[in-house]
Amino acid sequence: MIRKKPATLSDIAATIGVAPMTVSRVVNGTGYVSELTRERVMQAVAEMNYRPNGVARNLKRQKTETVGLVLGDISNPYSTEIANAVRESLSARGFNLFICISEHSAKEDIAAFDSLVDHNVDGIIVATRSNKEGDERLAGIADRNIPVVVVGRDFHHDQVDSIAADNFAGGFEATQHLIDLGHKRIAFIGASFINRGNLKRLQGYLAALTEHNLAVDERLITGRRETLSEIPGYSTEKIGYEGMKRLLSLPNRPTAVFARNDFTAVGAMTAIKEAGLSIPDDIAVVGFDDTPLAVHTLPPLTTVRQPMRLQGQLAAELLLKRIAEKDTVTTENRVLECELIVRQSTVA
Amino acid sequence: MIRKKPATLSDIAATIGVAPMTVSRVVNGTGYVSELTRERVMQAVAEMNYRPNGVARNLKRQKTETVGLVLGDISNPYSTEIANAVRESLSARGFNLFICISEHSAKEDIAAFDSLVDHNVDGIIVATRSNKEGDERLAGIADRNIPVVVVGRDFHHDQVDSIAADNFAGGFEATQHLIDLGHKRIAFIGASFINRGNLKRLQGYLAALTEHNLAVDERLITGRRETLSEIPGYSTEKIGYEGMKRLLSLPNRPTAVFARNDFTAVGAMTAIKEAGLSIPDDIAVVGFDDTPLAVHTLPPLTTVRQPMRLQGQLAAELLLKRIAEKDTVTTENRVLECELIVRQSTVA
DNA sequence: CTGTTAGCGCTTTCAA
């Protein structure tokens, strides 16, 4: 069968013998149109299955009521919570959301930015991991006065707002909690050796140890020795499991572990239980994120809750503000507090 | 500060004194342009931070090299795997992907469809749960010859391809496995009472029981009695935990449970272990999906693997085919096999 | 109440 092209405004205008403008008015509900004409137009619209061409409309109106969200990956609760919160906030204001995934590839980051810009989204929220090429392109976009907000990452540009949880403080607090419980050999699972400096949770851990005069033992810091080509995604159960195995084989094994996130913590717990050890008596475990999973582990997991929804909401709000007030906007850089949730994986 | 508008083709044409067409040729690398002119254009493009306006370009070209994916929710491995696979396949062919989330709301489904159509995506992949209004709108879109493929759900239209896992057979196989192990009181956790008929996994469970002349005990089928307003999302740990609690309080408790998905199974396992019972000796557990989690539960979870990536890949391929061959396309409805993965939650 | 004109930014087509 031959596909026929969708009907246009002029098509229906022609068939009922009025000007395109009249049809436009009916379709948009703007301006005066006689009841009779309106009805005839409506009927033709229905019959010809007409839908306005948004691209043409956008070209004219110079806005799309659409914003883009770029995510490094979609398979982790952080991304999904952010996405949900952003979508909700935008939807309440009549904006649509297009989500792009970059799989932590600089090339895909750029492709995502470009395609969103090409579609004239009104603004972009970026929650990818920082990388040089991507950041450069993003700066170019911000330079062109397209509203941009970044979430959960650094980005320095005088036209770009940022929102992030205080991962450093969260890591500090988690570690401090373990220290307060009397632990002296505290491991960290899920370090990324590639951008260790950017991993604030690890930095918080290190700072807490230092502040309490505990020596940093590199053997207690496990993670993947990824190469540059395999940029790290979200740390998984597998990483936690394998990391814990390695820690358990140490001559002087840790009495507590702080895992980079809850999934990693769950993997570590599996390894601990498999070894016939008890949590928290033999080894205490702390996670990060307070995912829904955390209440359902055995024992329930002590973890650091970061305000994910709030990050998404704020990102949406700041972006909408930027979109609304095209000039004179002050740049905001918000850092949100985390909260330690103590459960039985550290305190019996 | 005042935001200046992004430079247009004419802007840079004007500044270096050539015709817009010449700039277009340079930017697109089409047609002959003298080396000198090319360089001057390139320089201006760089200096003025010019990027072609995709909307205008789309309007002219009548295609966007972009496809939309509509997801009911983003917080479950099914959605994320599909999305990843789709993205990968599309990216390999130079297409961009815009993902929309509808939160299982018919209104948002429609909003997502419309915004994608408005942006002139070349095609749409739909993986939402079916609902009347949404399906009607979708049919209208397919009627207008916009390529559409649905994944993991039903949709009947002579221009729409569909891909789905054989959830019925998967449910049947899981239940059969438990029956083969000698279980007679087998529970189902995570039923949805609202569209029970659509829940193929449950139907498979029922069919297996019937085929083996085992009575169906309604008390062994737990789930949420949701109202129409709270359309069910992905079944969670909580549902599994609470459902199992209820089953355990039964005078004649089940010796095996088939959970609607792995998360639900994990919740059930927690409840079983809390009750001091052993898995699989006291109660055997089967999940569905074979999420990464399944290997890391204690004991590892027997589950039904459905080919998620494959579903996404096929969806992308079929859509691209439809996009390429605008006419004479035969409609495909693929049902993919599931595979039972036996682990220690059913066989010690 | 309805129509005309013009143009959004780009590219196709034809001409120079």
Add this chain to the structure above:
DNA sequence: TTGAAAGCGCTAACAG
């Protein structure tokens, strides 16, 4: 090798 004209589908702005 470059340019001019026309138009993609729609809508502001102004007439009538």
